[in-house]
Amino acid sequence: MGLGVFARRFIESRSYFGPYGGDKRNTHLIEEASDYSWQVPDKSGNIMYYIDGGEPNKSNWLRFVNCPNTVSQENLISFVYHGDIFYLAIRNITVGEELLVYYGHNYAKKLGVDTTQFR
Template identity: 45%
Template sequence: MFFINKCELHGPALFIPDTPVPMGCTERARQTLPLGLEVQMSGIPNAGLGVFNKGEPVPVGAHFGPYEGDLVDREEAINSGYSWVIYRSTGCEEYIDGKRELCSNWMRYVNCARNGENHNLVAFQYLGGILYRCCRPINPGQELLVWYEEEYARRLGLVFDYFWNIKSSANGYVHKKFLLFIKL
């Protein structure tokens, strides 16, 4: 479970903020990296860039985000490896695309884990945005890898499978984000 305020077992959540950078700056996404994180070639074959911890260990319960990007239409979101879909309680949906570095943050570089066993972050929707929560300690030198709760996949059924297949078909695994549907 996600505890935003305080968990009786783990204590209060730790929010690690982005480095503030105005929208539209050159290489904005990289410049928003929190202290101790670095973008470099991913350890996942053919995945391109990834995010690595180069500072102190990141503890379980640390939260990053929200994920930033442009609001786009459904078709553009489907064709991007950097898109998220957020469902509103009203039944409306928004599509956030982190493809353009001028309008996104560092979270666009976090790769999906190749399976549900080697991830250290879990993506979830909170207050209308996508956050990543650290679910395993991330030691110096380790790559940040995100996964998705089975509960979300079960709730969405065939829709989840459809978007997973779109984003994972390129090299037999997910190399970036796929569209995640989570209802508030």
């Protein structure tokens, strides 16, 4: 969909990247969020805030990681650690392979991805 991020070197499974860069914003502003946003839940699953990587000077390269079209393409998962978003490699990633993380059902549906195959 977007620019995409491709491995320039071999990435070993369980390598992680982050934190995802951007502005932390209150949930009442979620309607104004860019497509480069992650919602950050608390331990109960309630959304505390979101991180918006829409501003290039406040974000980082992680905003360019695309969403996979199938489960077999997914090679990263997102996770929250101390209130920040990180990506974790769930398998080895070869040189030249695109890094792909599932954004969640709502965003995937906007892209036309069949969400029934994802957890």
